[in-house]
Amino acid sequence: MTDREHYEAVVVGCGPGGAAAAASLAENDVETLVLERGVEAGSKNVSGGLLYAEESSSYTIDDLFPGFREEASEREITEYQMHNVSGSQVKSFDITELHEHDTEWSDSVLRRKMDSWLEQRVHEMTVETGGGVLTDVRVDGLLWEDDEVVGVSCAELDPIEADMIVAADGVNSELAREAGMMDWEEPEEWFHGVKAVVDLPDEGVEERFHLPPGEGAAHLFAGDLFEGVRGGGFLYTNEDSLSIGTVFHLDSVVEQQVEVHELLDSLITHPVVGEWIPDEYTELEYAAKLTPDSKKVAHPSPGQGRLALVGDAAGQMQAQGPVIKGMNHAVTAGALAGDAFVEAEEKGMDPGKAYVKQLSGEGIFRKLRPRRYKVARALGENGPMTALTDGLLTSFVGRWFMRRGFMKRLTGWAMSSPWMASMMPDTRTPYVTLPTVVAEEMGEEVDSENDVEPKSLLDRIGDLKYDTDVGNPHINVLDDSWEASGAAVMACPVSARDFGGGCYREEKVKAGDVTERTVSLDTQPCIECGTCAVVADTEWRHPNGGKGVEFKEG
């Protein structure tokens, strides 16, 4: 048997959840080893991204890492608007009140800058415990003994035993899947995000967005601009760039057979963003990410034995209406995992069990899986109810009501209500029909022009940096029939019909008189979002340490 090293705690992944866990463990003098598969923390990470510090949370990232906001984040978001769009008609609502609900502060972030800063701090802290941060290491599995998890196995290192294993290895956590705690089965449990970071070289963000120095703005978009797909768009201001992107329910992407990069282009080229996007359009980076819909998939007991799942790995991504909070929950959960280690030692219990207890005490499960949504889902997420609400809204009566003054106030209140947001059903009505009707009946014509020409998918892929693990593809298609895996051709953010340079391609194979429709895969352009793990029949794993795509912005 290969020699095994032992650490008191091993943290897998150095995103905000892993960093928080490591900081908390180090603070408690626990010997902590952090294993990160990227060449640097953040090189594999993408988020929209707004990072919140909630007033109700016992841990926020600046508690754990003093100086975080000054050195690692972009701008404090002080203005938040929701834009309902139909054609060139737009009705905007200020939803800053919703944004500020339970919010101590909220900053825009870019993950490469943020996570690499965290990595340095975490390394400094964990070295003091006898551990540290190692990059370029992919943890590829769990070590088992008598059906108990006792450590991790790595592609680049000998097996490592630990008294606690914190799996903060992201939305596509291989550890969570090996433990049988998460899966990639159902598209309706996932959101699909695509983002472009756009340079604002000569004109300051403040000037373009009419903001006080140092402050930032967030804008959300919904309505008829995304071909009926359930979801919306976002635009966040960074220090000297913009993050513009889309987030859709993955099942809706598959059903509508849309190509997500084209939906991103629909937003980038829409007049509604014309006043903010510079005519000299310079896209710094194209990226994509799968995110869990915590309402459906957040694990109710994400600690078992020595294992604790943190952040996206446990489905801890809260997306209710316009409220999108993920990183803050990962931070809180990570820090509580560190506390759980100490509690477990003191009380002689499993750290995983202590972690679940800590999460329950914090009330995280109530935020991630609100009871009101369960009711709304049971009552509202079905075809007849959607047809009824859509029919009512688009009827003469519905539109007549929408034109009444009190409805404008009521709609504005509803869009700013945390209570309403937490019970919004995942149907076409709130994502598409309602914002479209609101824009048509209450909105005004946008007077901005937008002549932006987005990058082609070929250029977007070409501008990304890859270190390809030649001869060692990290995804295998198990069933290449169109029925089993064809959805990946459209849903994969670096693939498209009639595009030969992406990951997934449609193939037509003639055998006699029969033409078989299949898919082929080339993992070289893969940006590791994990979409195909859900929508196609694949054997999916991350590339080995340091290999694959390397994001510069994130």
Add this chain to the structure above:
Amino acid sequence: MHYVVLTKGVPDFREGQVEFDDDGHLKRGATPTVMNPNDHFACRAALQMKVKHDGKVSIMGMGPPDFSKILYEGMERFYADELYLLSDKAFAAADTWATSITLATGLKKLDPEPDIVFAGFKTADGETGHTGPQTDWCIEWPIITHVINMTYEEDDEVIRAKRLVEGDPDEIETVECSTPAVVVTDPEFETSYRKASHRLRRKKLREETQERAENHEEYTTQWGHEELNLDPDYVGLDGSPTIVSGVDPIPKPPSERDATMVTPDDEDGMQEVVEELVPYGGGA
């Protein structure tokens, strides 16, 4: 443990760095000097020893005073602790024999004496492959050449190495020897860090080296023939039995195809290039 790497500064033969005159002679002044690429493997082997077994890495080279930058390169890239430059006008124009005598004397002067001396396989300019083994002959230690992988048993003070036999990749020999010893690394040499603790230590060494490299002069020792107590008649040109009777310029490779030069600004020329290429592109 004290590990010493022998190195040499050579012209940087990489494309874009090296320059030749019209007669095919190397333009030495216009070509940067770098650490002999094969010596990188020796440095990696020494670093691996330091990471896994603690100790100190020194880099020793012979050359003019500005070769100190070659040693500094070794410190910066391979986290060496100390640098030794054997530099004296009396050492100039030495062949491999005189160089080996000088290096062997330098090794014997080190305090503490080395446990393992590492050398690379051949220099990029001389390509004799003599210096490492000849230096070993002078100090009369065991030697293992063509090493592609090695471990060290601390309890027995034994090196266990895999080496290529006659450069044949299909024939690998496993050998052992006691220390002190000389190890000549093959260009196929591979380091292995499979322990997290080793990688953490390597990372720590990198962090520590940054600070040291900024003040590398403090860690550099220069010795001439007096410090080494070497008779000038036995080193440098006077101590070199090799006689260079002449130098042939590097012949230009024969051209097998005609080339037509087209600058990107030449629109007509570029159009012709496109027309030439289109049939090969599979497009219309």
